[in-house]
Amino acid sequence: MKKSELRKKYLGKRKSLTVNEIFQLSNEIFKNFIDYFKHSSGEKIHIFIPIEKFKEINTHIFIDYFLSRNIRVFVPKIVDTKLISVEIFADTKYEINDWQISEPTSNKDSGVLDFHYVVTPLLYADRNGNRVGYGKGFYDGFFETISKETKKIGVNYFNPDENIDDVWENDIPLDYLVTPTEVLSFSGASE
Incomplete structure (x- = not known):
């Protein structure tokens, strides 16, 4: 299936989820993530803040967990059409941007490129780690700048049941996908 068709299909499937389903599925994804990836103090994890109107996975439970274990947390912010990484803390201040997305008030790029993990938003990923996002290309550009050792992890409500037919040469696949x-x-190795 083409990315445009998959984007439409999975936006529709996500739109039909109830608040209770999002809560339950997000918790199941979180549990699978924590069980699979063993975390330690001092790690650096880049993770998105969920866009509630798009019914994204509730990553606040991940963020709270990481911060409570002295894991450094970085979130994306778009500044001048570029995705930067802002480090956040328990007392970080947030604002709602023009797209109604909560983000840190700081525009200071951390400069960190050697993350242990980048938890990536997506609409769909297939069994080869190819992903469909919102079509803006922010994460492909971001992936090109970070350490090759960084694990790129997608989180999704839906299992990868169909292939993406129009994968582009510059698309950067995930290393892992976590579902409920x-x-x-996708690299053949376990964590």
């Missing part, structure tokens, strides 16, 4: 029912590794 499984964790898939």
Whole structure:
């Protein structure tokens, strides 16, 4: 299936989820993530803040967990059409931007490129780690700048049941996908 068709299909599937389903599925994804990836103090994790109107996975539970274990947390922010990484803390101040997305008030790019993990938003990923996002290309550009050792992890409500037919040469695949029912590794290695 083409990315445009998959984007439309999975936006529709996500739109039909109830608040209770989002809560339950997000918790199942979080549990699978924590069980699979063993975290330690001092790690650096880049993770998105969910866009509630798009019914994204509730990553606040991840962020709270990481911060409570002295894991450094970085979130994306778009500044001048570029995705930067802002480090956040328990007392970080947030604002709602023009797109109604909560983001840190700071525009200071951390400069960190050697993350242990980048937890990536997406609409769909197939069994080869190819992903469909919102079509803006922010994460492909971001992936080109970070350490090659960084694990790129997608989180999704839906299992990868169909292939993406129009993968582009510059698309950067995920290393892992975490769903409510499984964790898939695309590199052939486990954590």
